[in-house]
Amino acid sequence: MTRSIARIVMAASFACLAATTFAKVETGVTPPPPDPATVRQGGDTFADAFLMPMEIFSASGWTTGYTHDYDEVCPYSGSESPDVVYRVTPEYDSWVDIDLWGSEYDTKVYVYGAGMELIACNDDYYADYTSFIEGVQLYRGVKYYIVIDGYGGDHGQYHLYVGPPPPGGGEVECPSGAPLENEPPLEDGYVDAHNGGCTNLDQGLNLLDFLFDDPYCATSGWFDGGRDHDWYRGYTTYGHESVEVLAEVEQTTWLLGYGGADCGDLELRESVLVEPGDEGWMTVPGGTYEEIWIEVHPDLAVAPPGFEGNEYDYLIMQAFPVGEQPVAVQERSWTSVKGLFD
Secondary structure: OOHHHHHHHHHHHHHHHHOOOOOOOOOOOOOOOOOOOOOOOOEOOOOOOEEOOOOOEEEEEEOOOOOOOOOOOOOOOOOOOOOEEEEEOOOOOEEEEEEOOOOOOOEEEEEEOOOOOEEEEEOOOOOOOOOEEEEEEEOOOOOEEEEEEEOOOOOOEEEEEEEOOOOOOOOOOOOOOOOEOOOOOOOOOOOOOOOOHHHOHHHOOOOEEOOOOOOEEEEEEEEOOEEOOEEEEEEOEOOEOEEEEEEEEOOOEEEEEEEOOOHHHOEEEEEEEEOOOOOEEEEEEOOOOOEEEEEEEEOOOOOOOOOOOOEEEEEEEEOOOOOOOOOOHHHOOHHHHHOOOO
């Protein structure tokens, strides 16, 4: 059973349990004492935390026999369980999942920053009361601590996975007949000049004009000089003083909406982070017949680990206003839009 399928099964089981279960039941597990020679066993405190690499990391160990040092409310407090600590200093900005699926006791897990500030925590994610934190953002060069704890006084063997979230959403399909962005290949030495907008003014102000209800088939990604920034231009209309932008992406991507129509005087009016598999919608307010500029770029500064190549596809469009009123989000979908071109 894969991790993603297992999560679905366990989440469904938890939903059934939640209707009838209101108190935790101690497991009564009494595992053997920890082996001091265990490879990748977590440390006892922040001071002697086990240093993990930034790459995908997994380990097994025991909290039994360690000291109770840490506790967080997420949502239960009052833990007297022993805990162990891991440490990581990323070499690049990234998002990671922290998963204790398969651990053999009632776990808790916390993530702390360099100043010992709590960033994220979880007590019960799966129906067996083991823990999972989804999508924690880690920044390059910052020291982080991951603490594996237990509920109440529970302790035992844990299984830890830290790594990038599984890709979601599948491939973006380009509708037949849709306009193409035609970005050149993002190769070493690439100069981000094609619809580079305000990102690279040395190459001139290059923008692509939206064609109402025509989704651009576009690419973005990374090259040796940075990440690709794409710029588009939309327009408000009479009685509809906003620009609605819809996007579908293969990698986590920012949409940024600006007013001002001048690189020296741009005003950020709206932004949205679009995840793979989601329909990203952004409404940017404006005046009558005003230019609105849209910037698109990857969330991460470098390609995520495990990503093959350096480009990914996305679709983006300005939705045509219906009548004189703004278009409600629930009235639009990629299914209806792409159906016009297939």
